[in-house]
Amino acid sequence: MIKIKNLIFEYNANQPIIDNISFELKPGKIYVLLGLNGCGKTTLIKLLVGLLNLKSGTIEYYGNPIERIPYNERANFFSYVSQSSSNIYDYIVRDYLSFSLVGNMKFYNHPKEFEMKKVQEYASKFGIEKFLNKKLGELSGGERQLISICGAFIQSSKVILMDEPTSALDLKNQNIVLSKLLQIAEEEKKTIIFSTHNPNHALFLDATVFLMKNGKIIDYGISKKIITKGKLSQIYGEEICYSEEMSYKEISFKRKK
């Protein structure tokens, strides 16, 4: 259970980027933060994983205020996937995935059989075993993002927060990443917080949606109720429409069942 109360964050006085947000998240569900670029999605996620310091308000993970959780224990509460990591290209995939286990290791320990077994297990779940001995730089953007997400699952945290993990990917790779995420999140009963500017992602993930605008949550609910022309026009403007109203057929991917 994550409780967020009266969260305010600003870089300059009286220009709040996060403007008094409160909500509660239940374990084992998928949540989507939906909004335009600059609406505060990234800032909210960075606050939730402790990368930015709170100015006012509280964030509690299972009753523990985030600022009181020691760094190594935070790894058991939440993990984080960014839009893209630029500094990881030289690492071998197997090594990189083992880094996710650092929170539960002594400072002098190196990964041993137990840790590498876990890496192997999750790599096969995500279907990325064939990349284990390659460098991340040799892979495509989609494959790299799949590996970042795999790393977040290896961390074994209760909650996984993802900041637009598919924004740099093409249509097919978006579909691959989202399908894998959905399948494994359901298997492992993870709480997922996923930010995106594409409303279709919320429908695809069958998630609870938080609609964000100017640092506020202006509406929330299950995706089928929120992803409607009426509600979305508040942030996307009056020109949005359903695909059947268009003069051409829009292309998308099916959800596998």
Place this chain on the structure above:
Amino acid sequence: MSRTKKIVIFFGLSLFILLTVFITALMVGRYSISIKDFVGSISTNDSIYDTQRSVIINLRLPRTIIAGLTGIALSVSGLLYQETFQNKLVSPGLLGVSNGASVGAAIAILLGATNSLISFSAFVAGIITVILTVIIGRLFNKSSSISLILAGIVIGGFMSSIMSIIKYTADPDTTLSSITYWLMGSFADSTLEKAFVISIIVFICIAIVLSISWRINIVALGYEEAQTKGINYRFYRYLIISIATLLTAASVACAGAISWIGLIIPHIVRLISGRNTSRSIPLCITFGGVFMIVADILSRTFTGGEIPLSAITGAFGSIIFVILLVIKKREVFSHD
């Protein structure tokens, strides 16, 4: 062949080479000692070997120990800086430690201090300079690496200008030449006391680095990834900066500002080990030691005087580096 196996083989081999060049360094020089005399002088108390024994113990042993440890210290701190600042072009002088230590030494030389006082002054000035850099970097931004690098450039530049003023005021015939010679790097002033002090510093620092050698990988991922994977990023970053600073300050204090080695050895090692600090740090230790002892042998063997160390490390380092980059160009340049 597995990666671990490859590293174990390379480490064993380079350790053997390190021991070999260490012993060779004790025998060769302007006064060369044969293997028979060498064995005789260290295994017996026979007075016929007194000259040899004195050369080995009083002259060559301290300078070879200091050469080896300086090589280790500069290579490891170069690697630590490159990983922590996520920048392969960074060398141990990044945060101003070498410039600061040089100023410390120059002031001591100007005041006519003794050999050990010059080293002490260099060591302290190097550390104070880095503390200054960190303080100024924090004024810019607390968690950014760029702010620290910028502060390092500012302080480094400031220290260079102080150095120019010192050189300008120094007597051209005596102190100016000592300062200039000191800046080019040399092991000629090595003593057993200095070797003892630098041994303690290097052993403690290397022991800490080896114990967290795997964890440094995670620090190298940067603030966001490191912190959310479950480590206290700022603590580890300052720990690593402190260790790298101590190592560099100690070696500059003993041997002057030796360029290139801290930049080149980590690159050579990474071409073999790949980017994983639990594999690259052990190799950095042996490679750095070998490289510097060989450089010292070259500096004192070929001419009547001594060739400045930086001239040797620069010339050989850059040639080796170019050859390696040509061999491995596909891996090195493909992702840029």
